[in-house]
Amino acid sequence: MFQTFLSFRHISHVILVACLAVAGAAGSPAQAQSQGLMLGECAHAAQGYFRNYGAQTEMKYNGRRVDGSYAINGNIYLETRMESFACSYAPDGNRMIRFFVEGRVQNAYLPGHTRQSNSGADVMRVNGVSAGDLLNVRSGPSTNYRVVGRLGNGDRVRRLRCQMQGNSRWCEIEMMTDMRERGWVNARYLK
Incomplete structure (x- = not known):
């Protein structure tokens, strides 16, 4: 026991x-x-x-x-x-x-990041890109910056702001995708 x-x-x-x-x-x-x-x-x-x-x-x-x-x-x-x-x-x-x-x-x-709608941002379309080509979206306002994306004619983007870089006008855009990526394109391709 x-x-x-x-x-x-x-x-x-x-x-x-x-x-x-x-x-x-x-x-x-x-x-x-x-x-x-x-x-x-x-x-x-x-x-x-x-x-x-x-x-x-x-x-x-x-x-x-x-x-x-x-x-x-x-x-x-x-x-x-x-x-x-x-x-x-x-x-x-x-x-x-x-x-x-x-x-x-x-x-x-950021994961799950949703940006508030920016009432000052214009929705524009990419236009003027050569047939069969794509517009490079860059990390900064000139061709010296790395490519972060590509857009074709007719793609919609939100134009956030623009600035002159040398003799060209560059605009920061937000792609209208789930990720809402941002980058810079030459303003002549935005209508």
Whole structure:
């Protein structure tokens, strides 16, 4: 009888230790999984920005900032170069609140981001592109910037603002797609 009591007590202790170990382990993976989701989502935002979903990324979780937000840094390896980027997450860790790449904030690439309708933006159509050709959409207002997209005659875009660059007028546009990508085109192709 005494032997049975010790066995029961020993089994209860083993079960208690096992439960505590499982509970402790469950807390760690949940936190690690949350970090993993942040890392993956940030990498995906960079791949979307550079329109290369097969590109290798190298990610680093930098922890919590003084303001409570979380910091992620990364590098993306493109065909001819490497680019760095950064993401910030809300204090609850469930929502990306900032995406920074190429020296500026690019929040249009945040997951689930929906931009408010800009009443000052004109909806225009691409026009004047040679038959069988596409209009290059660039990351800045000149042909010196990298191509971030292409549009054909008849494609609708939202013109956000324009500026002179040398002898040409360039306009920042927002493509009327689910991602609402932004870029720059020569104004002569917008009607």
